[in-house]
Amino acid sequence: MNGVDLGRDIALAGRLADAAGEAIRPLFRGDWNSERKADSSPVTEADRAAESAIRAILESERSDDGIIGEEYGTRNEGAGRQWVLDPIDGTISFMAGRPIFGTLIALLQDGWPVLGVIDQPISAERWVGAIGEGTTLNGLPVRTRACKELNEATIASSGPQYFTDEAAGAFMSLAAQTSQIVVWGGDCYNYGLLASGHLDIVCEAGLKLYDYAALVPIVEGAGGMMSDWQGNPLDANSDGTVLALGEPARLESVLEAMG
The missing domain is CATH 3.30.540.10 (Fructose-1,6-Bisphosphatase, subunit A, domain 1)
Structure with missing residues (x-):
């Protein structure tokens, strides 16, 4: 490049x-x-x-x-x-x-x-x-792990206090359709764990460029994907909503679950 x-x-x-x-x-x-x-x-x-x-x-x-x-x-x-x-x-x-x-x-x-x-x-x-x-x-x-179905996924986020009411509703709707094993706290560490195959989804909102820019090459280079809550790739102009998926094939079901 x-x-x-x-x-x-x-x-x-x-x-x-x-x-x-x-x-x-x-x-x-x-x-x-x-x-x-x-x-x-x-x-x-x-x-x-x-x-x-x-x-x-x-x-x-x-x-x-x-x-x-x-x-x-x-x-x-x-x-x-x-x-x-x-x-x-x-x-x-x-x-x-x-x-x-x-x-x-x-x-x-x-x-x-x-x-x-x-x-x-x-x-x-x-x-x-x-x-x-x-x-x-x-x-x-390191590699992300396979996740055949959304209801098998473990999901993580830094904390409920970082969501607006609307965003919290979308997160909880998603979490309800996963394994319902929810990991709170961890910030960037969660994305490293996802890249290493220990988590399946990280879902966050309100992030700044310096919160997510480094995470994209790490998650994607391990076989996962990152996007905003509309499924768009992340760049310098993204809106601060962030999804990280260890299994890219789950994106459609994740977006559907979030409403």
């Missing part, structure tokens, strides 16, 4: 994740400051330190690329190549001492996700996906 050297970009993404982890680990279950952002979501000094560490490398080595970061905003907005950063996806889990948060690093080419990393720096789990490449967990290939 024009502008993407996958080998170099994957190696760089790994170094970015390393730098974020080095900033996060000393603060986990330790002393850190936090505050509420304008949207009332929490941010800690670990979030900011991790994004600062990533941005320092990108600004030094890829000065022509754009950056879209949750904590420090956008640089080179019109660039064809854009790195999308969520230094701690699952800040509440970090604050609670739960090692199921993750650093998300994505590369977009002309608005489309072509590379993604989920890095859990405490358990040392790193999923890497890139367009045209198979997804790996710590360097070993």
Whole structure:
């Protein structure tokens, strides 16, 4: 793909994740400051330190690329190549001492996700996906699992508090037609588990680009698929509704179940 050297970009993404982890680990279950952002979501000094560490490398080595970061905003907005950063996806889990948060690093080419990393720096789990490449967990290939019928599926979501009333109704309608084994909490970690064959569906709404961009190459490179709630592929202009399916053949039944 024009502008993407996958080998170099994957190696760089790994170094970015390393730098974020080095900033996060000393603060986990330790002393850190936090505050509420304008949207009332929490941010800690670990979030900011991790994004600062990533941005320092990108600004030094890829000065022509754009950056879209949750904590420090956008640089080179019109660039064809854009790195999308969520230094701690699952800040509440970090604050609670739960090692199921993750650093998300994505590369977009002309608005489309072509590379993604989920890095859990405490358990040392790193999923890497890139367009045209198979997804790996710590360097070993992973695959989603087969799901023959919707009523056999295990479904996950970050939490009911993130749904509007209308979206909650759609989620509950879907959940009622699955195995009704529902996993709450986990943020990006759920998508890694889906890519590794431990979950079948992740369904969420209200996500920002930095919440989902890295997940797309990971899920799809493992044999799954991601879309919005209308079944459309995810890109920089998606509406924030997100479905991840380990078995792409279940999409029609999932959309039908959601009404």
